[in-house]
Amino acid sequence: MDIAFNMTPGRIHALSEVELRIDDAPPAYEEEHRADIARNWEEERLHKPALFDGRMLMFSRLAVSDGRLEGLCHPVRYSTYLHWRRHGRGALRHCYANAILVTRDNALVAIEMAAHTLSAGSVYFASGSFEAEDAVDGRLDLEANMAREVGEEIGLDLSGLERESGYAALALDSGTAVARRFRLDLTAAEADAAIRRFLSSEREPEIARPVIIREGEPRPARLAAQMPQLIDWHFASPFEPVG
Numbered sequence: 531m532d533i534a535f536n537m538t539p540g541r542i543h544a545l546s547e548v549e550l551r552i553d554d555a556p557p558a559y560e561e562e563h564r565a566d567i568a569r570n571w572e573e574e575r576l577h578k579p580a581l582f583d584g585r586m587l588m589f590s591r592l593a594v595s596d597g598r599l600e601g602l603c604h605p606v607r608y609s610t611y612l613h614w615r616r617h618g619r620g621a622l623r624h625c626y627a628n629a630i631l632v633t634r635d636n637a638l639v640a641i642e643m644a645a646h647t648l649s650a651g652s653v654y655f656a657s658g659s660f661e662a663e664d665a666v667d668g669r670l671d672l673e674a675n676m677a678r679e680v681g682e683e684i685g686l687d688l689s690g691l692e693r694e695s696g697y698a699a700l701a702l703d704s705g706t707a708v709a710r711r712f713r714l715d716l717t718a719a720e721a722d723a724a725i726r727r728f729l730s731s732e733r734e735p736e737i738a739r740p741v742i743i744r745e746g747e748p749r750p751a752r753l754a755a756q757m758p759q760l761i762d763w764h765f766a767s768p769f770e771p772v773g
Contacts, residue, residue, distance in 0.1 A: 534591045535623055537701035542763050543594050545697040548708060550589075550601040550625070550670040552662070557590055557604045559620050563613060570616060571609035580646050583609045586659040587670075589623045592706055599699055599708065601625060603670070605662060612648075615704070624705035628657045628756070629676035629688060630764060632711055637718035638743040638764060639725070640750070640757070641683060644736055653741050654754035655709075656683040672697075672708065683736050685728030686721075688712055695772045698763060700756050707756045711769055718742045 537543055560567070575581055587603040588611060594600075603625070614622055631639040641656050643649045658679040664670050677688045692713040700707045714721055725740040741750050745765045749758070 534593060534621075535701075536593045537699065537706065539701050539703070540759070541700070542759060543599070543699040543701075544597060545594070545599050545699055545708070546597040546695075548599045548601075548672060548697055548699075550599075550603060550660070550672070552587065552665050552668055552670065553590075553602055553604050555604060556606060557588065557622055559614065559622050560606055560610045563610075563617075566617070567607075567609050567613040570613045574609075574612050574648075578646070578648055581608070581648065583607050586611060586661055587664075588614070589625050589706075590621060592623055592625055592701070594699070597696075599697075601670075603660065611659070623701075624659070626657050626659050626705060626707060627672045627675045627679075628655045628707045628709040628760070629680050630655055630709050630711045630760065631680070631686070631714050631721070632764070632769065633714050633716055633718045633721050633742075635717050636745065637721075638761065639684075639714070639718070639721050640741040640743055641725075641737040642739050642741050642750075642752075644734075644738045646734070647736055649754070651738075651752050652754050653750045653752050654757055655760070656680045656737075657707075658683075672710070676710065676712075684725045684740065686714070686724065691715070692771045695770050698760070700759055702755050704755045707760065709760055711764065713769065713771070718744070 591602040664675040694711040
């Protein structure tokens with residue numbers, strides 16, 4: 531097993547602590563594949579002209595020990611991530627925080643991505659890649675990342691919400707989700723309506739619509755790879771709030 535990436539793929543890992551640090555040096559992958567990254571970027575832009583080659587963070591280490599996840603990430607261009615996603619994993623991994631929003635009636639709030647986005651039609655929990663602005667004193671603030679992504683994508687505020695005491699991590703080839711559950715003071719119907727109001731006020735929203743997931747009902751089409759296991763884990767595991 532690669533000691534830098536020791537999580538068992540496809541298994542939910544219960545975590546009591548997460549520490550993700552930043553190394554400002556770009557990874558060797560970006561320089562080694564520079565020409566191929568540029569060519570792949572042009573191909574991607576042919577299909578999705580709205581893509582922006584901004585900055586994000588990718589990981590050279592994601593290792594779990596005794597319920598603690600430690601990671602080391604580096605700044606890369608978005609085009610580097612797209613090349614990695616299409617052409618091979620190498621010595622990097624993608625990792626992102628997932629705020630799992632649970633309504634008062636125990637439904638889950640997911641989103642369907644809009645047609646102009648890279649993941650058009652895909653259904654998953656509101657989330658996004660880590661960025662340098664998520665860092666405080668060289669360490670990533672997962673809560674800040676979750677709050678930003680949820681606020682930008684669906685207009686809900688995580689501050690003050692009851693939240694789970696720990697985290698759950700799921701490593702797949704497509705990326706590693708680090709998830710935490712938050713309890714909304716809304717029913718599923720109220721959450722759906724609030725998100726639709728927010729979307730109607732946006733000029734070009736990132737998502738097409740909210741997707742409500744209830745226990746025992748058919749699963750939505752086009753679930754992202756991490757979603758089936760995270761959904762099953764939620765409905766099988768009691769919500770254990772902080773404190």
